[in-house]
Amino acid sequence: MTEDDAKKIAFLERRVEREKSARRASEFILEEKSHELYHANQKLLKAIRDLEILTLAVEQSPIIVLISDVAGVLEYVNQAFIDISGLKKADVIGQSIPSLGLNIKGEVKEGVRLVINEKLTWKSQITGIAPDGFEYQLSISISPVLDNDNKVAHLLYNCQDITKQKQNEQKIYELAHHDSLTGLANRYSIDAILEQAISTAQRNKTQVSVLFVDMDRFKRINDDHGHKFGDALLQQVAHRLQGICRRKSDYLARIGGDEFLVVLTDTKDSTFSSLTAESIIEVLSLPYLIEGQELKSTPSIGISLYPNDGTTTSELISNADAAMYHVKQNGRRRYSYFTKELNQIVDEKNKIEQELRIALAQDNLQLFYQPQVYLSQERVFGVEALLRWNHPTMGFISPDKFIPIAEERGLIYEVGSWVIKTAFAQQKKWKSLVDVPVKLAINLSAKQIENKQFISDIKGALLIYDIDPSMIELEITESIAMENPDHSIKTLNKLRELGFELAIDDFGTGYSSLSYLKMLPIQTLKLDKSFIDNLENDQDSLKICKASISLTHDLGLRFVAEGVETKWQASFLQENSCDVLQGYYFSRPVPAEQAFEYMQNFDWDSI
Amino acid sequence: MKGIVFTEFNEMVETRFSPEMLDEIITECDLTSGGAYTAVGTYDHGELIQMAQALSDKTNTPVEQLVFAFGEHLAVRFSVLFTSFFDATNNTFDFMKTLDNHIHVEVKKLYPDADLPSFSFDDSDASCLIMEYRSSRGLSDLAHGLMTGVIRHYQENITINVEHVVGKEHVRFHLLAQ
Numbered sequence: 145m146t147e148d149d150a151k152k153i154a155f156l157e158r159r160v161e162r163e164k165s166a167r168r169a170s171e172f173i174l175e176e177k178s179h180e181l182y183h184a185n186q187k188l189l190k191a192i193r194d195l196e197i198l199t200l201a202v203e204q205s206p207i208i209v210l211i212s213d214v215a216g217v218l219e220y221v222n223q224a225f226i227d228i229s230g231l232k233k234a235d236v237i238g239q240s241i242p243s244l245g246l247n248i249k250g251e252v253k254e255g256v257r258l259v260i261n262e263k264l265t266w267k268s269q270i271t272g273i274a275p276d277g278f279e280y281q282l283s284i285s286i287s288p289v290l291d292n293d294n295k296v297a298h299l300l301y302n303c304q305d306i307t308k309q310k311q312n313e314q315k316i317y318e319l320a321h322h323d324s325l326t327g328l329a330n331r332y333s334i335d336a337i338l339e340q341a342i343s344t345a346q347r348n349k350t351q352v353s354v355l356f357v358d359m360d361r362f363k364r365i366n367d368d369h370g371h372k373f374g375d376a377l378l379q380q381v382a383h384r385l386q387g388i389c390r391r392k393s394d395y396l397a398r399i400g401g402d403e404f405l406v407v408l409t410d411t412k413d414s415t416f417s418s419l420t421a422e423s424i425i426e427v428l429s430l431p432y433l434i435e436g437q438e439l440k441s442t443p444s445i446g447i448s449l450y451p452n453d454g455t456t457t458s459e460l461i462s463n464a465d466a467a468m469y470h471v472k473q474n475g476r477r478r479y480s481y482f483t484k485e486l487n488q489i490v491d492e493k494n495k496i497e498q499e500l501r502i503a504l505a506q507d508n509l510q511l512f513y514q515p516q517v518y519l520s521q522e523r524v525f526g527v528e529a530l531l532r533w534n535h536p537t538m539g540f541i542s543p544d545k546f547i548p549i550a551e552e553r554g555l556i557y558e559v560g561s562w563v564i565k566t567a568f569a570q571q572k573k574w575k576s577l578v579d580v581p582v583k584l585a586i587n588l589s590a591k592q593i594e595n596k597q598f599i600s601d602i603k604g605a606l607l608i609y610d611i612d613p614s615m616i617e618l619e620i621t622e623s624i625a626m627e628n629p630d631h632s633i634k635t636l637n638k639l640r641e642l643g644f645e646l647a648i649d650d651f652g653t654g655y656s657s658l659s660y661l662k663m664l665p666i667q668t669l670k671l672d673k674s675f676i677d678n679l680e681n682d683q684d685s686l687k688i689c690k691a692s693i694s695l696t697h698d699l700g701l702r703f704v705a706e707g708v709e710t711k712w713q714a715s716f717l718q719e720n721s722c723d724v725l726q727g728y729y730f731s732r733p734v735p736a737e738q739a740f741e742y743m744q745n746f747d748w749d750s751i
Numbered sequence: 752m753k754g755i756v757f758t759e760f761n762e763m764v765e766t767r768f769s770p771e772m773l774d775e776i777i778t779e780c781d782l783t784s785g786g787a788y789t790a791v792g793t794y795d796h797g798e799l800i801q802m803a804q805a806l807s808d809k810t811n812t813p814v815e816q817l818v819f820a821f822g823e824h825l826a827v828r829f830s831v832l833f834t835s836f837f838d839a840t841n842n843t844f845d846f847m848k849t850l851d852n853h854i855h856v857e858v859k860k861l862y863p864d865a866d867l868p869s870f871s872f873d874d875s876d877a878s879c880l881i882m883e884y885r886s887s888r889g890l891s892d893l894a895h896g897l898m899t900g901v902i903r904h905y906q907e908n909i910t911i912n913v914e915h916v917v918g919k920e921h922v923r924f925h926l927l928a929q
Contacts, residue, residue, distance in 0.1 A: 155771060155774050158774055158777075159774060161787075162785065162786055163787070164787075165785060165787030166787040166789045167789070169789050169792055173789065177791070
């Protein structure tokens, strides 16, 4: 081998070696690149899968999603939008958003401008109209979609269907501000209206009239014909009131069962309110035709005026109420303005109510007892418990005065319960002192009879004081019994089942139906005092008295004469088979100790 | 520097001179890579300078001239390997203008580690395109040769005046259409 050959071989070997190295290097690099590519591919596949999930999620999301370019041309909408808009996907892409029935005007346009310029998210509510005319409401949030250079590339609209929510809100608003039966404003909103009217009147130096309208004897109508009937009547009353008060500045509300409020604003003097009140009386007194039946009811109206009779809503309403109450007590079917005298009456009532609450809390009321002489051979006594209130500074306050106030202000049930407990406690005390128990008569009020709690309350009291109910005679007046005879019969039956004796008080003064009387589970009739008063001078009273005794006995009942003041009356009644005598001739109502003493020392031979 | 530059340089040396010449300069330069280049690899650009210097010494030809010639060779090779870039335009000026913001952008996508020179241009004068070359590698002669190769590719009559702003690192080429 020549030197040249050796060089050539060495050269070729080097070259082959370089080629080999290069090949190995490239293989290694390609292997690495292939791995990189594989991993990149895997990443890409995962990204595609994620994207698919994301696309499906957005597509099926209950939230409405729209994507547009910055000019508002739609690039994507999901199924939720198709569902609510009633449009087809193919018809939507490439269209401008306002052309889809979405109301993108004024405020919304300004919002879109903010999103693009300030890169903010903007929220509001918009309406949309489907091709079939269906109007829907959307809550909308518009936000920018930024590209890699942080520029706004798209707009993303997330919307939620709030059509139902809006409808519910409207319904709730209506319910909160309107009376559902009549559609008139309710107490809550008339307060707001009146408050606004007062401040306007204050500025404009005008007057506001508040008319408190109450339908006379509505309760009776409701009881006799049922609630449905009563409701229909109230609806007609509301309708008639709307017909009368037609000015834009007149407002109507139903604020209680049968209580309506008319607020007349922008009036200069009381002429307009008087005329309105007259019209209301005339129109509401016309017969009502309900379910084919003709029915009559009349309104009583009390009026208070701003600023004379009050400067606040509660003052004006309560004074109009007081004026209405005054009308009720003085003949109904009239209207009356609130007056200074009424003001005094209201003040006095407020005072009595306040003091009565204190008296109840501090146990400052008192029971007096008037003995009842039983003319049977057993020589037993009864007593009638009578409520008395001797106020530390106001002196003796007659029940005739404070009982109606207690009724008006919702205190009568509490007063009645106090009477029952106190009388029961007293009877228990007497029982421990003598062998022969004292029969106790207690007066009940209408509110007690009506109260659903009454039966269980009195049953509880029986247990607490360990009372024999047959020694308790519960008295209700004839008018209370007749006010709602069906209900009275039910309650009286329950009391009778408990073992109480029952009496009808003031018999002869009301309009007792004898057939009803027969149905009442009573044991005693108490003839009204007025008949006894006139026994000596009035032949009619004498005849009525005799007939009543006879009727009572025929019905198998006991006859009690109250208000016996003379020996003659006592003798007459005794001769005519009266069973029980009660009155000043024997004893006035006296404190428990005196009553007891009287009974202990009574000379039975004197009668 | 991308391996293709080295494989093409070697190719040129073998073609223009001889395979033995290439073997000699590689052996003499005692290169870190051993001269076993592959187009898909990446190598220190200093090796190219080393080889160019050795070739210059062996052939008594200035390095500048060799690097310029390599540029011309590369232009031809690129026009074959990457036809689409050349087919996108039909003249030198338009091609040059796409260099920095298109061709180099695409190169970067394929080879994120590629360290490319920057080319800005001024075409305010329609008949004279000013290309401004900036690179820490100072391979303005290579750029010059490439441009010349491109002009030849489009078969245009354009002369290039070279203005050295900062040595070979920052050079302004004035391409004058005749």
